[in-house]
Amino acid sequence: MPKEYRTLQEVAGPLMLVRDVEGVKYEELGEIELANGETRRCRVLEIDGTNALVQLFENAAGINLATSKVRFSGRQMELGVSADMLGRVFDGLGRPIDGGPQIIPEKRLDVNGTPMNPAARAYPEEFIQTGVSAIDGLNTLVRGQKLPIFSASGLPHAQLAAQIARQAKVRGTEENFAVVFAAMGITFEESNYFVESFRETGAIDRTVMFTNLANDPAIERIATPRMALTAAEYLAFDLDMHVLVILTDITNYADALREVSAARKEVPGRRGYPGYMYTDLASLYERAGRQKGKKGSITMIPILSMPEDDKTHPIPDLTGYITEGQIILSRELYRKGVTPPVDVLPSLSRLKDKGIGEGKTRKDHSNTMNQLFSAYARGKDAKELMVILGEAALTDIDKLYAKFADAFETRYVSQGNDTDRSIEETLDIGWELLRILPRTELKRISSKLLDEYYDPKD
DSSP states (O other): OOOEEOOEEEEETTEEEEOSOOSOOTTEEEEEEOTTSOEEEEEEEEEETTEEEEEESSOOTTOOTTTOEEEEEEEEOEEEEOGGGTTOEEETTSOBOSSOOOOOOSEEEETTOOOOOGGGEEOOOOEEBOSOHHHHTTSOEETTOBOOEEEOTTSOHHHHHHHHHHHOBOTTOOOOEEEEEEEEEEOHHHHHHHHHHHHHHTGGGGEEEEEEETTSOHHHHHHHHHHHHHHHHHHHHTSOOEEEEEEEOHHHHHHHHHHHHHHTTOOBOGGGOBTTHHHHHHHHHTTOEEETTOSOEEEEEEEEEOGGGOTTSHHHHHHHHHSSEEEEBOHHHHHTTOSSOBOTTTOEETTGGGSOSTTTSOTTHHHHHHHHHHHHHHHHHHHHHHHHHOGGGSOHHHHHHHHHHHHIIIIIIOOOSSOOOOHHHHHHHHHHHHTTSOGGGOTTSOHHHIIIIISOOO
C-alpha cells in the first residue's frame, strides 16, 4: 500500500510542494485525494532532499492543503499498448475518448522510451508515397525520415496533415502500414475535423489518434507526443509495422514547455523558452528511424506554425537542426488559391536522393526534379522582372519561363486536399510542364531520357 502524505505546503499555478517525503523519484506518478474523495493525478517534477515538487495534470481549483493527501505510485508514466489501439481515439494521457472499451494491454511501456543506439540505426532509403506532388516529386519522403512541415497561423496545415495521413503508403508491398496521429493544443473543431476526415475515408482503421485540446492542462500537452511515439514504437518494433507519425502542432507543445518552465522559475533562454528546449525536442524527433534487424520503421512529420511567419524563431530553428529538411507553406501561394500552398524552392528533403530512381520511383525522377526546380526558379525571377520593368522588357524565352512558373503552381503544386496522385502521375505532369520549354533549355536531363519522355515515339 503506497504511503500517504498530508504534508502539502503550497500551490503555485500547476505546481504543488509536498514536504517530508521518502523514496520518491523524479517523474514518478502520484494521486491527490481531496476531502470529498475526488482524486487528481500529478507527476514529480523535482526532488530536493525530502521535498517533492509535483505538477498537476488537472487544475488546482478546490484543493484544500490542510485536508488533502497525496500518494505516490512508485512508477513513471506508462502507456498500455496492444494491436487493438488501431482505429481508436485517445486523449493526451492515453485514455480512450471514442466511447469504445478500455484497451487490454499486451504490455506497459514507459512513455519516455529508450534512446535508439546510433550504431543500430539503418539508413532511410525507401520511398513513401504521400500522394502530394510537391512532396513526392520534389521533396521526397523516405521511410525512417523526420520531415517537418513549417506552416503559419491561418494556413491549411491541418488539411495537409490529414491528407498525408489518409493517402500515405509504401508502394509495391503488402507490408503493414499504420499512422499514429497526435494533435496538441488544438480546438474541438479541429479535433472533430481530423476524426471525421479519417472515418469518412476508412483511414481510421489503420490510425491511432491522440488528441489534446487547447483547454486541457499543459502537462498533458507535454505527455501527448510521448504517448504517440510509445504507441508507434510498439507497432513498429514489436508488430513489424511501418508507422507514419504526424505531430501537430509542435508550437503548442513548446509553449506548454515554456509555461511549465516559467512556473518552476527556471532561467529562460531565447524568447522565454527553456534553455533545454533543443534537447527536449531532440528526445521526441530522434525516436523516429529504422533499426537493423527489425522490419518495422517510424517516419515522422512534425508540423509547426511559425510565430509571425518567422523561420528564425527558436521552434522552427531548433527543429531544422534536428530533422532532415523541411516543407515550407507559403502565405503568398495560399492567397493565390494554391492548395496545398507548398513553397518548393526553400523546402528541402535532405534524404530525397536516397528514395528515388529506378526500382524505387522511376529512372527519370532525379533529372526531372532538378530541371523543375531550375525552371521554376528562373520563371519566378522572370515574373519579378516583369513586375518591375513590364512585360516588354522580357525576352521570348523569359516569357516562356514566366508561363512555366504559373503553370507549375496551378497544375503541379496545386492539387486540392482530396487528390491522391501516384508518383507516375506526378512525374508525367512534370514532363507536360517541361514541354512548355524548348528541348534545348532542358540542360539537366540526359538526351536519352529526353528521347524517351520529352519526344515519346508513339
